[in-house]
Amino acid sequence: GDSVTQMEGPVTLSEEAFLTINCTYTATGYPSLFWYVQYPGEGLQLLLKATKADDKGSNKGFEATYRKETTSFHLEKGSVQVSDSAVYFCALRVNTGFQKLVFGTGTRLLVSP
Amino acid sequence: DTAVSQTPKYLVTQMGNDKSIKCEQNLGHDTMYWYKQDSKKFLKIMFSYNNKELIINETVPNRFSPKSPDKAHLNLHINSLELGDSAVYFCASSQAGSSYNEQFFGPGTRLTVL
Numbered sequence: 001g002d003s004v005t006q007m008e009g010p011v012t013l014s015e016e017a018f019l020t021i022n023c024t025y026t027a028t029g030y031p032s033l034f035w036y037v038q039y040p041g042e043g044l045q046l047l048l049k050a051t052k053a054d055d056k057g058s059n060k061g062f063e064a065t066y067r068k069e070t071t072s073f074h075l076e077k078g079s080v081q082v083s084d085s086a087v088y089f090c091a092l093r094v095n096t097g098f099q100k101l102v103f104g105t106g107t108r109l110l111v112s113p
Numbered sequence: 114d115t116a117v118s119q120t121p122k123y124l125v126t127q128m129g130n131d132k133s134i135k136c137e138q139n140l141g142h143d144t145m146y147w148y149k150q151d152s153k154k155f156l157k158i159m160f161s162y163n164n165k166e167l168i169i170n171e172t173v174p175n176r177f178s179p180k181s182p183d184k185a186h187l188n189l190h191i192n193s194l195e196l197g198d199s200a201v202y203f204c205a206s207s208q209a210g211s212s213y214n215e216q217f218f219g220p221g222t223r224l225t226v227l
Binding site for chain 1: 146153154155156157158161169203205215216217218219220221
């Protein structure tokens with residue numbers, strides 16, 4: 001079945017450090033890929049998305065590139081801030097039938113000043 | 114101006130009770146969802162309705178019964194609550210057929226069963 005695998009957290013970084021959160025997927029067909037972010041005590045917000053191979057999604061300094069050859073969608077940011085501390089979820093949506101999202105287990109990011 | 118709202122935000126109850134969680138969206142979407150997030154933050158879809166019709170029903174106990182009185186509302190009723198039902202429940206909505214079918218999430222309802 002369709003699935004998403006994320007690196008285990010927590011990821012602990014100092015402010016201005018470089019961030020990578022790995023995400024790989026297994027899917028039938030050609031999925032769309034998403035990163036969602038959940039700040040403490042809040043619901044999920046869409047961070048960025050990509051719908052086809054080699055697409056790059058970007059938002060708020062975060063980037064992820066849809067790599068079909070490695071079935072990956074790693075999240076990166078060049079310089080993290082304390083306000084980026086949150087849980088990040090990688091997700092896929094198979095674009096056939098009724099389009100449900102399949103989430104990874106989430107990766108907690110902790111950024112210290 | 115809240116896009117997807119849920120009530121209540123917190124719900125503490127005893128085992129065996131019946132409770133409901135309400136969800137409303139003012140985005141004009143035609144598809145709504147319920148997700149369960151467990152204590153390890155794992156997020157899994159439970160149900161989805163499109164135009165008030167059930168379209169996704171994952172492996173969820175019969176004690177859980179969603180109801181969609183109209184496209185803007187999707188409520189979740191839970192009978193005979195169990196300890197394992199303790200979780201955060203998120204409602205979401207989207208517009209089927211849109212280019213990204215982006216799902217917008219509510220703030221969540223934290224259910225604690227004692």
